[in-house]
Amino acid sequence: MRQYPHLYIDGRWVEPIAPRQLELIDPTREEPFATVALGGVADADLAVEAARRAFVTFSETSVESRIALIDRIIEVYESRLDEFSELIAQEVGIPVSNRAQVAGPADHMKVARDILRDYPFESRVGTAIVRREPIGVCALVSPWNWPVQTGVIKIIYALAAGCTVVAKPSVESAASGVLLAEVLHEAGVPAGVFNLVSGTGREVGDRLSHHPDVDMISFTGSTGAGKLVGAAAATSTVKRVCLELGGKSANIVLPDADLEKAARWNIQRCFVNTGQSCHAPSRMLVHESQIEKVIPFLLDEAERFRIGDPLDSSTTMGPVVSAAQFASIQDLIRTAIDEGAVLETGGLDRPKGIDRGYFVQPTVFTGVTPKMTIAREEVFGPVLVVLPYRDQDEAVNIANDSPYGLGGYVFGGDLVNAKKVANRIRAGRISVNGAATDSHTPMGGYKQSGIGRSMGRLGLEEYLEVKSVYGFDDEASDLPALFG
Template sequence: MTLSMLGHRDDVGLKDGLLLIGGQWRASGDGATWTHKHPATHEEIGSFPIATAEDVDAAVQAARQAFDEGPWPRATVSARVRVLHKFSALLREHNDDLLSRLALDNGVPKTFGNIYAASVGVAADVFDHHAGWIDKAGGETFPGYQGGDKLAVTFREPIGVVAAILPWNAPFLLFAQKLGPALAAGCTVVLKPSEYASFSVLRMVELLEEAGLPEGVVNVVTGPGDPTGEALITHPLVDKISFTGSRAVGKRIVEASAGTLKRVSMELGGKSPAIVFPEAEVALAAATAMGMVTMGLSGQACIAQSRALVHRDVYDEFITVAQGVAGYMSYGDPFEPSVLASPLINERQLGRVLGYIQKGLEEGARLVQGGNRLDGDYSNGNFVAPAIFADVDNKMTIAQEEIFGPVLAVVPFSDEDEAIRLANDTEYGLGAGVYTKDVRQAFRVAKRLRAGSIGINGFQVEPHLPFGGYRQSGIGREGGRSAYEAYTELKSVMMPLTEEMM
């Protein structure tokens, strides 16, 4: 039976999207639109405006006015807290509708959408967490360094207008990780969702309006990087850019920010290792690593442990379990509970992943399983069977470059020092997994790894923990107090308390 998403689209009642500028939903200035094709079927699901440079300017001007003159930056703690908690409640209330829109956006199975890190629930928790910082992340008082009766204090103030640029793979979490701390701090926002996942984000913004957010505080411009994203990152009235996406775009943002010295926070991907020691529960390690590159997003996740460094004593056992996990994956209609994995997001990414698989073969890695495009009922979609490469040298392309697809490269090692050397031999440093029953070894290795988030015998995103990477995996952190503070400026105020010191 031919797979189709059109019936689901009609059941959801999906409507074409609009821009949100200064509290008004409208079309783009020149009427241009982007038509979204579903990655599982290539059917046209809906369209939304491609914001022009003039549209982006209007959105930034609206955000600027809302920051300079509007009530949100000057709102009381209780007023901001009420809005953010109300929005969290609305997210939970509209969970199924949002999951359906995400399935129509990027093909992620609804069943996987209920797994915490990818869920609506984690977004709600992130907003609740940052609402809790509004009355706690204050300044400090200092004694007079040179003596005398003085008052020296610091204040945290909102940074201003934020450009928040989202990827397509995890819009719920990334929407919350950027807008949660920005709104809690009192900033205003111009939001650009990915052109491959706009409908779920537009619905979240509607719920923000319903929660009572004042007009102009959040504005939305839809469209691709050119022209929409480029106009946003180069706009002189933007104070901060928060971006999650590719390294190439991240480098362009750094260049664009230099002219006005915009503050920048970026998460730019990774090539995270799973280090499996002989003392580990090998089945758990293999299921976790292989699950990260197959289940749900089919490896299209920045934190996926796509490079398995496995001790030679348990190497064959690891690969056998990984093969079983790969064979368990099911594909098709993301609205069906039995479907566990998604298609690749577009034909460009499909070609890119297949190209990496071919590169692995050319460089001498042994393809144990998968790596082929699925045909038959799946031939109209961007589906690839999970690929497992064994006998991988850590210098090979498939062990060094982020593939962003269902490909696991398995690299053997002989001892702890070699494992750490291999793990750190990368341009990235986003995350890692350490699998061992030896607690001392687990923390010893975690301390030596050059990565921002380390999971021991598993991995979980937590709303209150900082998340981000070393090296070329990005700048700054999302989550926790550090994320809130990244949307503030720190001001020092000094005053003598006696006339003699005036």
């Protein structure tokens, strides 16, 4: 059993004020593999106090010093990639073969550092100086499905801006949160600038949302939980909120698309991370005359996954994170069958030959209508639905007929037309013909998929306030920068 008995507050490893431990369950073996400290409201208060004290000096540090700090964090982090990879395999079932989960965070750190280097914290507008200043103490609440990368993106942009941090990882991935805190400690992040309080959303998350000394909260998770965070932040101190929430992304495959490429890509992108991705293209929209053509490609690609122990380097699909998640996915598959969807592959229960672990069969449904439960609710598992459309307008209408708007996808031979379709999709990030996303660009959602943006220049600006300072004539244009 691994043991992580401490929180990280004010530069020190400390036990919770009311010592409690939480067992983490290995989703592959359905047995405990680690214990982590479970903090509470009093611990969150101490962490916020430490962050508030540290903000006084850290907010005034130079850009150069923060760049040097990020460089040290990158160096320490990259020396421990294998540790992170093995831990999240045990913790949440992410295969060690999925190197993006641990290599991606370093890339995001480098992008944030480079943006910081050239960012204009001050600009002139007539006789005024427009300044961007760090917003203050930031509460950063991360999910379990990208347990390292999501936390890193939040933390590194907050530090780049000159903010101080109280981080709360998901209880399902609390151990990787501790490992990340070890990296920041070793890199020499000043005491109080970064704090880690593991705990439940009901206790620690709620306290951070309401806390009068928290200036901003960034939350990634379900839409339901995000609504609670937003309401708490609004009714307590009107603190800034950045939310990345659920999704039910559509992939519109236009009639002139490469059907095989679109089908195979859709399966791979939808089922990566065992389907536990908010941006998963879980609705594939295909012209009604081409449904039968794409099915063989979908089934063939779905059968290519090697399902098994995520610690085995040959595994390409591990289990879902928990018994509760497994049960939820099974219920949605059962509901789809009961509502008349056609099961093409996969379905209920574990894959053949696997008798324990929260493993879900790669599942594809056709015969789905837009009003079916499986077409509307986020499954968060390896389940794809194929919906027919008659013309391009109907395809766009189906894609937009959702409370979510996190991601969208278009495949088409005519790029001019594909771009027109992409522009009509009400979502925050659209990929055409399987194009890779870019960590320099912002990420966030429309509608109930969120508020605000992370990553890139706009991601940095989430952690900055804007101030206009008046009274400087043209002769004062060579004034030294008032901020870093």
